Amino acid sequence: MTTTRTKQVPRLDEMTRSELIQYLKDTVKPEEGLIPSYIFSHPKVYELEMEKIFLKDWLFIAHKSEIPNKGDFVTRELGGQSVIVTHGADGEIRVLLNVCTHRGMKLCRMDNGNQKNFTCPYHGFNFKNTGELIGIPFQKVVYGDTMDKSTMGLKEIRHDVYADLIFATLDDDAVSLDEFLGDIKWYLDLAFNRAEMEVVGLPQKWNVDGTWKLGSDNTISDSYHTLVSHGSIAKLGLVPTGDYSKYGYQIYTGNGHGLNLGMPNPDGFAFPENLINEYKERLHEDQYDILKQMKNMIVCVSPNIMILISSMELKGQQVSHTSLRIWKPTGPDSMEISAWVLVEKDAPEEWKRLSEQANTLTFGSSGIFEQDDTENFTDITQNSKSPYHLQENIVYNYTMGMHQEPVENFVGPGIVYKDKFNEANSRAFFRNWLDQITAE
Template sequence: MTSSVDRSLDDELQGIRQGIREGRFPARAFNDQQIYDLEQDRLFSRAWCFLAHESEIPAPGDYVTRYIGNNNIIVARTEHGDISANLNMCRHRGNMLCKSEMGNASHFRCSYHGWTYKNSGELIGVPYMKEGYEGRLKRKEWGLVNVRVDSYAGLVFGCLDPDAPSLEEYLGGFQFYLDFYLKQGGEGSEVHGPPDHWVAETDWKICAENFAGDGYHTPVAHQWGFNLGYFPSSGSTHSQGWAASIPGLGHGIGLGHSPNFPPFGGFPDDLAERMKASFTPEQVEVFSQVRTAVGTVFPNLSFLMQPFSLVPGESGVRFVTMRLYHPVGPGRMEMYSWCLVPKDASQEYKDEAYRAYTLAFGQAGTFEQDDFENWTKVTRAAGSTMVKNVDFPYIMGMESERDKDFPGPGHVVRPYVNDTNFRNLWSRWADYLVGEV
């Protein structure tokens, strides 16, 4: 039986969803216990969520531990070379099984009572099996709790809902844009070093929105980047480009364009040629015009590619950051940030790209500090008592029509500075929270 409190909240969520269609979103959503609890129960328990990049676990026995919502997951490369994901909890009394964030192990042994599992999840060892269980325990029935996994171009996703649609259907055509980050060159991409990893007093949704194509903040929050020559654009041209979203699925990307920026600028010439060969003609047409590509896979995985000048005024080097915003409480999250590089690029380029990423969007990166200072203050304000009935405007581009000449999929509008992607993001978020996904 649904309580009056539950009904009241569900009614409120229906109102929020209607408000999103009209270009409004409630400030309280960025720091609210009820909203956080609903996200855990209705969103992260059903959506496809990023777990790891395949290059993080290249050899049999390699593993990392990651999260889907509040569930800690072991993601491992098995002895047969496939990828397995299991809840990081012993089936005997619930102890955390694997206490390291990454490593290599063919088996995991519980430190409490010694139950032992293959890294694929099968229970293979039980102390005092004969004396204690007298044949009553069937090991094959007590393996680790398995998590459904699938992958795209090196990205490993997990889903806790066995009835959810396939990952391919979930991405819904956004693969076209993901390829720009993931299929650079003939051999795809790989992570360069372990992820930066820290906890911040910031709501995950603020970050997901920002990276779904918020070019509006760049000339203000990162103004120094223009003034000192770190950007190959200016404040007057930065808004040019496209905002592309997959209607009804929440994914969105901002594609910034500068009139004088060379095709595939910031990549070495030989790598640029290999990239062209790995893309479709439509992708080459789109990507060759893009200076900055910043996008979010719903709900909480984002990417950014841009050139960055290590020496102000000189031509930049392209880098890619991949980032995951893991919620750990209302208004609080755990941040994971990787640098992606093309597998078949030269070591010199990989190192230059990693250095550019570190200076710009590493844990102590210049742009990262700008963003987190603002995001933390937004989160703090969203938790105050006076904002309960305060909405934010999301009305940019309400009347924008699709750019019919754009060869990429989804709803694509101009300019890049636009709220269309955000309305799509929040509409999907609301669909999950009202239980209609």
């Protein structure tokens, strides 16, 4: 009797870069709805993500309302690098690498503030909030006439703005922000261009022992989990039935971006009625028609942004709340979540307070929905760390909705499916993810 032995595949830890890329191409099969578990926690996959995605994509770093005045700044992280987002003395917004050009010290340690200048805590080199080096302690004594300060300004990072959202990229060769966002801009308008919006307070931040991809996957496609994970909200009477999250549309707009649009809203118009004229002026007629019927909208802007519009009843009225969060990777199996709450600038003050309260109760760090989702992200990530012989054979099923066909003549752009219980967007998200990390 002869025994045929299959070719042994090297352990992931032992694979060369080219072997790993080929293994990813062979085992990650989005079009078939087959996603292997190892991609959710393996360090070598994470290394590719950081190099191919987070050092190259456009990433959200701030909203313009966070730095409204000259001298205002916030410090944020971009692809693992600390940056200062400043409203310069000349009125221009800049994104500056938070690194002193003398010896590499972190220049600014505050999360936010208002500064005309930034002084390095190591040797005291002083920079304007526009990036120019303007002062060196004892310059004449220690350098004589050899130092040219004009060559030592802070490095400016490429950035652009859409709907008052400030994006930046570490890749000078990246496509324009306009091209990167593409058709998702039509839906971003509903969140951030329907009125002049402003951030409430500082972003909340918390850490989760889960991979960033699960946050994006959950956002772009998974309304189905609401039936069970968030089943308590129906029991509490916050929604009429457990399957309320099914009704509406799932939409994919390309480049890894997509959304779930819940409509119609049986509880009626959920936005400040005193701003209806502003909504009509700023939105296209079709967009305003969507806004009138909107129950909720959950948008994923690839790679790691979640934008949420939802509503609930508070003090006898329907109150919408709008938020933006990023799933920032801090390791192959961990992330930091930062979440911003936004309100219409000209809404009544009481309505703004209720809107912030509605978000806190549902999607704040201790909110009803957030606690449920965090448990899911943590356990799935932990389970993906199976021994290698199991990792090869554990494949998650993403085939929901493969029997469905897109609908025609929807008013907005994208590939549109009726009802939100579908994994078409997840399959598209992981196809985009795979193409990015295996690109040569």
